[in-house]
Amino acid sequence: MQWGSASEFFAMGGYGLYVWTSFVATALCMVWEVSALWRRRVAARAEQRAALLGGTDETTA
Amino acid sequence: MSGSNMWEAVSGIVRRDLLLAMRRRSDAAMSVFFLVIVVSLFPLGVGPEPAVLRIIGPGVLWVAALLACLLSLGRVFTADYLDGVLEQMVLIPQPLAILVVGKILAHWLISGLPVVLLSPLLGLQFGLSGEPLGVLVMSLLLGTPTLSMIGAIGAALVLGVRGSGLLVALLVLPLYVPILIFGAGAVTSSMAGIGGEANLSLLGACLVLSLFLAPWATAAALRIALE
Amino acid sequence: MSTGINWLKYSSPQAFYPLAGRLIPWFACVAVALMGIGLYMGFFVAPTDFQQGEAYRIIFVHVPAAWMSMFLYVVMAVWAGIGMGLNARLSFMMAQAIAPTGAMFTFLALLTGAMWGKPTWGAWWVWDARLTSELILLFQYAGVMLLRTSIDDMRRADRASAVFALVGVVNVPIIYFSVQWWNTLHQGASVSMATGSKMASTMLTAMLLMTVAFWLYSIAVILARARCIMIERESLPVWDEKAAVIQEAVEAR
Numbered sequence: 001m002q003w004g005s006a007s008e009f010f011a012m013g014g015y016g017l018y019v020w021t022s023f024v025a026t027a028l029c030m031v032w033e034v035s036a037l038w039r040r041r042v043a044a045r046a047e048q049r050a051a052l053l054g055g056t057d058e059t060t061a
Numbered sequence: 062m063s064g065s066n067m068w069e070a071v072s073g074i075v076r077r078d079l080l081l082a083m084r085r086r087s088d089a090a091m092s093v094f095f096l097v098i099v100v101s102l103f104p105l106g107v108g109p110e111p112a113v114l115r116i117i118g119p120g121v122l123w124v125a126a127l128l129a130c131l132l133s134l135g136r137v138f139t140a141d142y143l144d145g146v147l148e149q150m151v152l153i154p155q156p157l158a159i160l161v162v163g164k165i166l167a168h169w170l171i172s173g174l175p176v177v178l179l180s181p182l183l184g185l186q187f188g189l190s191g192e193p194l195g196v197l198v199m200s201l202l203l204g205t206p207t208l209s210m211i212g213a214i215g216a217a218l219v220l221g222v223r224g225s226g227l228l229v230a231l232l233v234l235p236l237y238v239p240i241l242i243f244g245a246g247a248v249t250s251s252m253a254g255i256g257g258e259a260n261l262s263l264l265g266a267c268l269v270l271s272l273f274l275a276p277w278a279t280a281a282a283l284r285i286a287l288e
Numbered sequence: 289m290s291t292g293i294n295w296l297k298y299s300s301p302q303a304f305y306p307l308a309g310r311l312i313p314w315f316a317c318v319a320v321a322l323m324g325i326g327l328y329m330g331f332f333v334a335p336t337d338f339q340q341g342e343a344y345r346i347i348f349v350h351v352p353a354a355w356m357s358m359f360l361y362v363v364m365a366v367w368a369g370i371g372m373g374l375n376a377r378l379s380f381m382m383a384q385a386i387a388p389t390g391a392m393f394t395f396l397a398l399l400t401g402a403m404w405g406k407p408t409w410g411a412w413w414v415w416d417a418r419l420t421s422e423l424i425l426l427f428q429y430a431g432v433m434l435l436r437t438s439i440d441d442m443r444r445a446d447r448a449s450a451v452f453a454l455v456g457v458v459n460v461p462i463i464y465f466s467v468q469w470w471n472t473l474h475q476g477a478s479v480s481m482a483t484g485s486k487m488a489s490t491m492l493t494a495m496l497l498m499t500v501a502f503w504l505y506s507i508a509v510i511l512a513r514a515r516c517i518m519i520e521r522e523s524l525p526v527w528d529e530k531a532a533v534i535q536e537a538v539e540a541r
Contacts, residue, residue, distance in 0.1 A: 002336060012343070014342075015342045015407050018403040018404070018406060018407055022349055022350065022399070025396065025399055026400065029392050029396055037509065037512050040513075041515070044520045045519060048519055053540075218435060231430065232434075235431065235456075236459050238420075239459070246470050270458075274455075274458065278451060278455055282448065285447040285451065286444065288444060
């Protein structure tokens with residue numbers, strides 16, 4: 001283990017800004033992608049449900 | 062199919078397209094005029110120092126040639142697409158790729174060749190002379206046909222698509238990067254005294270590669286567009 | 289097939305949709321687990337690089353992102369090629385599903401590359417062969433996606449973007465080579481990427497773990513996106529949920 005303390009860990013030997021920007025940006029991109037996909041899926045299924053239900057009964061919408 | 066038959070098909074298309082271009086001379090003149098204006102703007106923007114102009118000259122001329130080619134791409138297939146000639150071309154017995162070669166050759170004669178012929182004059186504006194000027198003309202002679210061929214793929218892909226003018230630029234410019242690097246590199250290395258031969262042969266290699274691949278890709282793209 | 293599994297069965301969207309649904313959680317879970325181990329290895333086990341200090345730790349995201357960006361482009365082009373050759377709907381949907389993830393990794397590779405370049409080279413950006421090819425790769429991903437969204441007819445959009453993806457596969461290696469060639473001419477501008485220091489085996493392990501994790505993440509995300517595309521595109525109902533929806537409709541009456 002090379003880190004004496006938490007602050008040393010976050011400082012990354014003076015390169016903290018670069019290192020953490022890289023890792024946080026990557027994490028944000030992934031989280032964003034997953035959440036965007038989730039929203040897309042919900043929207044697509046809602047649309048399809050509406051289409052399916054619309055064919056059987058107009059009042060349920 | 063016999064070779065003479067193929068040649069007839071190609072030359073027929075070239076003759077037809079040249080005839081059409083002669084009827085609308087202003088179209089062809091515009092892209093050449095565009096090239097001259099763009100190239101002339103750079104010294105006004107960068108400043109008149111001959112040393113600086115000589116350094117940026119090859120790059121500016123090549124980028125301007127790229128843009129001039131790009132501007133004229135819309136004309137390669139659009140007219141034939143709109144009046145239905147393209148659909149007839151797909152149906153005739155000659156392979157579509159061969160006919161596409163004719164279209165590309167015509168495009169190069171109308172918009173590429175004038176750029177090559179004009180380039181010594183524009184090179185002088187940037188203080189190029191002697192061997193580098195010759196290399197510039199040679200690099201454009203080898204490079205502009207490749208630009209026409211790659212451009213034809215893009216033009217066929219965006220045929221009849223909304224906003225196609227901008228889209229074709231986004232598609233084609235990344236594909237132009239190697240040509241730009243080799244073309245401008247030939248002139249730069251000739252100015253540095255290394256000689257431009259290596260870059261010129263790479264341009265030649267790109268020309269051969271695109272001659273083999275681009276007509277087929279363009280024909281495929283045209284079939285997709287006409288389905 | 290000698291394996292006894294009829295793989296062709298899964299080439300139709302109807303069969304692929306539920307299969308992908310079952311596979312996604314597995315890929316996602318393993319990806320998260322490996323990412324956790326990889327990050328632990330990268331930050332707590334791998335030693336400090338004696339030349340670059342702690343800044344080198346950026347490679348634990350940079351290198352996997354760069355590899356995925358290129359790998360995914362090739363995979364996308366392969367699906368596009370299969371789609372063109374066999375006229376398979378599923379292949380085009382896969383190609384469509386890959387593009388955004390590939391573009392995201394390309395963007396991340398460029399961003400983290402800049403973050404690594406500033407402390408190491410002293411510049412956010414240099415016209416190095418890898419960086420330039422990566423930038424052009426991003427443009428090509430953008431081209432594939434823009435071409436698709438600009439064409440309204442789905443069949444044409446599929447095929448046109450497939451042709452462009454395939455043309456781009458030839459372009460990227462040529463660009464890499466040409467920039468390298470160009471950099472050797474301009475001696476002053478050339479920057480050697482070789483760090484000189486040998487990588488400790490724990491560094492390499494951490495990097496490989498992160499790469500596998502990114503790869504599995506990509507598979508999970510791409511399968512999920514392919515499922516979304518299937519719902520959006522196919523006029524057929526969602527296969528595994530059709531019955532439930534109809535049941536609900538009947539009950540609502």
